[in-house]
Amino acid sequence: MLGRTSDGGIAAVDSGVGGERSAPIRLRDEDLPAFVAQRESSAPPRWVWSDTPTWYPRLLEAGVRVGRAHDLRLCHAILKHSARVRERAGLLDAGRWDAGSGAADPEPAESALFVIEDPGTSVRTVPHDAEAALAEFERQRVAAASSDDPGRLALLLAAESAGALVAVEMRSAGVPWDAAEHDRLLQEALGPRPTHSAKPVRMLELAGQVRAALGDPGASLDSPPKLLRSLRRAGIDVETTSRWELAEHEHPAIAPLLRYKKLSRLLTANGWAWIDEWVRDGRYRPVYVPGGVVTGRWASSGGGALQLPRALRPALRADPGWRLVSADVAQLEPRVLAAMAGDAAMAAAGRGTDLYSGIVESGIVANRQDAKIAVLGAMYGGTAGDSGRLVPRLRRGFPRAMRLVDEAAAVGEQGGIVSTWLGRSSPDPGPEWRELQSRASLPGATTRDEQGARRAAREYGRFTRNFVVQGTAAEWALAWLAELRQRLAGFAPAALAAPARASGPVFERRAHLVFFLHDEVIVHAPEDQADAAAAAIREAAEAAGRLLFGDAPVDFPLDLRIGERAEKD
Template sequence: MRIAITATGAGRVAIGDPDGPERHEVDREHLPALVARLEAEHAPRWVWRDTREWAPLLLAHGVRVARCHDLRLCGAILAWSTAVATARDEAPARPEWLPPGPAEAPVDEPVAPVASVAAHAALFELDAPSEIRSGDGSRPPSLADLDAEHDRQLALADAADSPGAMRLLLAAESAGALVAAELRTAGLPWDRGEHERVLEAALGPRPAPGRKPDRMEELARAVREALDAPSLNVDSHADLLRALRAAGIGVGSTARWELREHDHPAIEPLLAYKRLARLWSANGWAWLDEWIVDRRLRAEYVAGGTATGRWATSGGGALQLPKVVRGAVTADEGWSLVVADASQLEPRVLAALARDPAMAAAGRGRDLYRAIVDAGVVESRDEAKVALLGAMYGATSGDSGRLVPRLGRAYPRAMALVDDAARTGEAGRRVTTLLGRSSPLPPTSWHETQARANGVDATAADERRARSAARDWGRFTRNFVVQGTAAEWALCWMASLRPRLAAMSLPPGAPPASASGPAFERMPHLVYFLHDELIVHAPEGLTGAVADAVRESAAEAGRLLFGEAPVEFPLDLDIVRSYAAVS
């Protein structure tokens, strides 16, 4: 059963089941109670334009839905996928009221930030009209519009090269949209006091507005003295580069790796200054004031935020939490963090995609990199890691360039898969993940470079630029198929875990996690996700059951994508009070 939701204007909401009697129009304030009743009675798949329009309102009132179909995200997949190319040419066009997905901007244009569901300062002010909350300014679609677009998308999925795979991808992407909304609502447990102690230990006391922390000022003075540049603005890249060169330090940039190649008294204080500047700007006191709300980091996750389907953030920086502040990620009293990391996910996905028996066997029940060493392919675990990453990302020089050919001899199917993806990209064509997400085409500038190289008056420089551009795009498509399929595995992992967690409830006498909100305070819940890692906030009496659910969901994700392929997806799993305690 499916039930669609859309705004009708003037604070009213329409709900309709195209094949049944459930049709309602209510004020927004009455929507959560109605959704809760229909969810309990029918367990439908909710159909809406954009999960960000409705999930925050429902979650704020303690209402979770099990399933949805996000027309915006699913429409974006279908608009690109080579798996539905023929059917798409014959199908009706995507409607104008359906905004593009976050990863649909042309590659040669900057991607605009995804509009927040609401301004951060008004996180829980949930009475804004949905047509404003969606961020695109278009009229809200009618229930008939939603039904028609849902039918169009399902017809495309059914006409795909592999209909089951495309249906799974659309379901997983929509589940990911629900998870992203739930992560923001529940929030990542955060101990502000611990974070402030870290800042004070590293930077000194909180500075007055407009001033830098004491420790940064001390390091800046040390840099100026070492470079004999008393008026140097250490934060100016151009000024710093001139001062370094004037002091006889021949650098082409101020990158950390390049600075470390030089022995000069300015280098150590400069590197220390850069580390502290990053901490202060990215996770300092101003970040704490903005993003820690009621003992929680409520970051803005962007499901499907990159071309490969990996997530992004449009605020809060949750995908880039430095280790130095992870001690602030601390469970509530009576609760723990179940932290799970999919070990060596992308190499294992490559083995499963390629159906490479030798690589699959290497990762069975053990460290994949160590198994490559034991097989005599390379001499050390570090070399194995460098070689595999080089193969997946297209490295052709240094240690990677030297070691990758050895992998080709040991694991021919796996290396043939990524090599073929690279050749496809070099020719300017798309590649597609296991379930059906396709890469974008190269940007206009890429095609112009290739055209110049093929012109009658092309120079040797034109040809070199064209070859270089082709290789660069080939490196992108080489990795796209692996990283994109790994993202699909992670979506299926979370989609499988959500209902398992929802079936658990707070043990008698255990304290609720009140800061997580009414939807999550009495059940274990996801609070963090980073590509191949997730964290569940769990009552202490349920941590064992949660750990089992996390493992079972990972195994199910492998079966959903790869069937009985003999590839294991093991997890590194820890049950801790603080994220900093993870080994």
């Protein structure tokens, strides 16, 4: 255990397997890397610390990598909210550990079904002093031991903490980034880089087309309320300016407006200002936030790694003498659902093939698009349109899988809590939700009260339906990352004439993770380690499946590529 002392130094305490403590070893900040390196080289321990982003970067800067750690902040959040933990009183009273790591507020995570804010995470940070860390670690020992399945929960805590190590390592290593290629892609889409705050020429051209089609020379395309008024004056009856609603209307202004909005998003999110802020010395260094979404998915607090558009993937470019090894899992969430439910028919549909195509071959639906709509409808609670027509077919073909998500939805509709495979639990729907349900049950309740309560119940049921699947998929991905990280660490340093640029002493001669997005990883590898890195990615995926689901007959096939760039064919 590492923690701060009252005089600003560092205390290192061996807590022992049984919980007994050694006498604290006093260290100065400058002594820490050598101390950790020495321990890692003999009998590598599990390091326990308050918060990985606080402790680990300075070690990596000094060329020291750790094998295992226990992140008290992340594990506190899991244990405090897990319905599988019986002894949570101590954690509930330890409010200081509910704070964030001190990073900026996470950016919205892609594919988060609902955003539920935790009022405990704010500008406050967790305590880093030694006594507080020791006390919290003991509370977590007691809580974890009280679980109805301590083995699964221990695996989740280890995977979450390993993910925190990966996140810091990927920021330290950086994504190999070709700023010149990025600039070329921007100019191809937007035109030459404008001066100061001017709009790029392509956007100006499209804005002119939109205004001409609307018959409104002064139409403001960047202000939704003003744009909405211009659209309505032109006879386009829309409630919002979302691209989904706009696309439903036929009008000469719609096509150029949609292109304008797309280019505006590119300029704002990943334009020239983004290059200036986030790319240095051939490296893009986003800030990942493990566990930043209630399901356990990662978020980002800077750099937008989770919203990186595919059009910019050609800018991911390996260093000379190196290769990018990229892999993503085909249909991760439905495969996880099949494994959780023990649905042999659904597992068989995806064995060794595209799962959606396998569903078609099983005769449940007519084509691959229908299969995709049906599966997404099942996991996200779609009841209207094509989803409403196709989901019942899945219920007949894969009854065990559908029963699992249907039961999770039913629990949510009653305001209950559901848990993932390893034990992360959904949040309580909150006092406003419960007040809405209570008001609807009173004798004097209005029709509006009852409709609002039913709508809220269905929405929370949709959330819990998806929570168990998305959360368990996030657990599989964490296990994949942890397995892959350890396998890559076993590679011998490559003999290179040119080490990786700007990657730091830990990563400059060895294959290492540089990018992660829910079901995708990218490894930067010396050319002669690329094939071995690809094999490690496959082996880690297989190991993650066994680790979580034992001998369940579900495979997790990868789309794997090796090249100078990370773009797909």
